[in-house]
Amino acid sequence: MTTHANIPTTAAAIADGVRSGALKAVDVLEAHLAQIAAREGEIHAFNLVTADEARAAAARVDADVAAGRDPGILAGVPIALKDNMCTRGIPTTCSSKILEGWRPPYDATVVQRLAAAGAVAIGKTNLDEFAMGSSTENSAFGVTFNPRDISRVSGGSSGGSAAAVAAGFSPISIGSDTGGSIRQPAALCGVVGVKPTYGTVSRYGLVAYASSLDQMGPFSTDVRDSALVLEAISGHDPMDSTSIPQAPLSLQHVLSQGVEGLRVGRITDMPSGADPDVTARLEAAFDALKAAGAKIVDVEMPSMKYALTAYYLIAPAEASSNLARYDGVRYGLRVNATDTNAMYSATRTAGFGEEVKRRIMLGTYALSAGYYDAYYGKALKVRRLISDDFARAYTKADVLLTPTSPIVAFPVGEKSDDPLAMYLCDIYTIPTNLAGHPAMSVPFGTGAHGLPVGVQILAPTLGEQVMFKVAASLERSMIAAGGAK
Amino acid sequence: MSESPSERISAEVVVKVSRLARLDVTPDEVQRITTQMAGMLEHFADIDALDLSDVEPMTQPYPLSNVFREDVVVTGLDREEVLANAPAAEDGRFRVPPIVGLDG
């Protein structure tokens, strides 16, 4: 989507060009910085653009190429990082006042792996504070607007990363997904977004929201670029005890394989509530896959309707503990007071935004003596029911297809006073986080107001290959139909 | 088992929870938060009626066990870099206001 001549729009093409010497990483970077200069003012995808560091990194890539050293599979590809992953010496805020100005003394594993692959980090993107939200309106540093319609939200919580790719600021970006925070903004901004299997991408250095649900993943303009990024960042990390001991994912080679004979599941008892323009696109996707040779099968997910409740008890419970460390002692904001207890309360009250406080309160309540069994304990059991539903469904189907979001991008401010209405945005994305399975959103045409609609592909644990096969097939059918990438 | 919102959570509990979470709430906020939390809990009441007695809780998505580090020292962080990020430091240590009470 970059407007600069001679600079390809995909990461794969850029990396090919840079690796072969046909392109200079510094030129690729300058083209993207120019695009940022042109549109960042109206979109606000970034909390911070690190142009100087990026220029140095791009120059190193070019030097590697010149010296004949392997510059990595993402050589010279500009990448935007959600501002909740640690970047050494570069502020990492989680879009919260409580961390404003904090410079991590270490890099997240994903950040290290991207650098090792030759990617050029161009900045830290805006998010809902501590990744809690579905619109990137809950940021201490302002809203991120949707590049497709700047009166509307970009989705969230990784709205900045989705908008950065949709606006052509970088061909790829990284987000985190706890209940849909990659897939939902991808759908609303019209880009590809992937949440891999829990344990596939290291969480080391990702500022935790809900540890048993958080997973990082890519945004891109096409399916291949997401595959490429995942190949670079996945694979076992000894710094994360929940990292699955396996080799990095291998995905690009499956993209050309067809979907003939694949069983694509339709959830017959899926919670209703999606707008008609969205369900129309889902039906079109089923049709496209059928036309490509897949079989459509019905599956039941009787417990899926409880997913929202389970999620909004489990995630806040874990968050209430994960966010207790922001106490003003070692880093970040401190509001002085006469004693430590008063200092904690003053600091946390001033430092956290309303949604974060709401979830901390809810989670503290769900875990506290006398309520644990009725709320948190019960939610863990419901989580098991949902996981069991998926296991049964995947005996009948290879993948499942749902809308990503029940609605297209909504106007800024529309839901900000109604937390429950906002929570319902994640109704289709949350179940996979509870189960730990992979899921991705691919743009599949437009709905109301000409706004993008995303279709969500769900696959069983470590089923990324079949998921990407289906995604590539949907993408091909869109291109064949003359749809924009 | 449908309780009214006011039975699900009281202002008193909201105050206790805010104290546990180290968040200050004004009396006005207590009322607002109580109503809001009660509304959410009411929405979450859909799981109340489920019979889950035979269901194992699920705490982690992927079944791993016995993940270890070897007992080998790796150089850690530079103290000065870390303390430069601290709100207050003195003598190579983090400085905090006087500590009162333990965990009340």
Added chain:
Amino acid sequence: MTTADSKTQDSGIQYDMSKNEIKVAPNDGSYLLDGYELVCGLEVHVELATATKLFSASANRFGDDPNTHIDPVTLGLPGALPVLNRQAVELAMRIGLALNCKVQPSTFHRKNYFYPDMPKAYQISQYDQPINVDGWLELPGGKSIGVERAHLEEDTGKSTHIGGTGGRIHGSDYSLIDFNRAGVPLVEIVGRPDIASPEEARQYVTELRQILVAVGASDAKMEEGSMRCDANVSVRKPGAPLGIRCEIKNVNSVRSLGRAIEYEARRQIVLLEAGEKIRQETRHWDETDGRTHTLRSKEDADDYRYFLEPDLVPLNPDQAWIDAVRAALPMLPRERRLRLSQATGAPADGEAIMVVVERGQDDYVMSVGEAGADVARALVHVKEAFAEQGANPTVPAADLAQMIIMETGGKLTSTQAKTVLAEIVANGGGDAVAIAAAKGFEAMDNSALEAVVDQVIAEQAEAWSKYCGGEQKAMGALVGAIMKASQGKADGKAVTALLLAKKG
């Protein structure tokens, strides 16, 4: 947590220690105080002797400059994740197996509370599924004290209180935090309330310490805080239901432990006798005034919001690992005492064996026996003369053996033996024969001794007739004279025997 304010209010009751009598029943070791019995259980925290912390690769080292062993995990930095130290698990298993526990599949929980020296505002600890459960520790006298569990958890940092009155938390101006200790692996050993006297508490901690050191799990130094002890104390009339208990913290030595328990038991009895109720609370032992003081009441119930630590996975050591750890355990103090008791005939819980095993010199004593000497004599000499020597005495076992063989063979009197041994110890070894010769400690044979005895009988006719008449006092004079005449070379026992024989 062991931070405390010692200036909070006491019960206000003055107690005259001299009015109470402690009655110790002679056989069963039970301990009665004004008709009440003591019920006490100990919780002991030990720092494990690992190279690194429980969940990160920073050094586990005491006494270095503040905040020099820190990393993202230790400091609870955003994004940091814990990874379990295999060696800490192994040491925890050693402790469990040495305490006769069952090693079982276990998990980690978060215990949530705010405190400035606790970086994440939660402690990672084992909660309802600890690694070791259901063991026991046998006191030297044979009584068994139950061990409910011995679980893994992480230590906190250290606060130093500045200003106010002398480094105390109360009234200080501010505090400084050092996180070097934060994340150091601990095993918390929770004993059952089977302890019935302050002396048993002292024995339990002493025995536990020896076991921990023997298995290499910890240096277990109470003075340095690598072993910390809390006591749960209650009293009741025999046969009555359990009383309300108080938890005593801040006990820094085995001696203080006994004093603190005794003080606390007396305090509770005075309250009960006055018709008052005991409040369940945490109390702080103050070494300077020898009393316990209210630290905090349990009425304001702690709400730690325990939940399974989602950043860690279950711990499930397989049987092969458990068996290997068990097989590699060294001989424990109790077995060492029994071995020495069998070899020497001395009681296993007698002073000599207790002292020698605690010093770790029992292997040495056994090797002196293997070198041909009388083991019982070796035990006595090592206990008496080797206090300054460590577990591996510098004196070659063969040198001590040679000396003992001369002694038991009648070639050295016990007095001469002590003199020779003192020189051997001072020189880190030596040839007993040469030392004896140099000192003129000629062995006096029986005929030479008989000549001396006959001579003394002739010279001391009056004493001799008194002795023969049954006056035991007279013997002293005779023996003294014989020793003098033999220039100390005569053996006391041989002299007595000769006198008896001559008396007829």
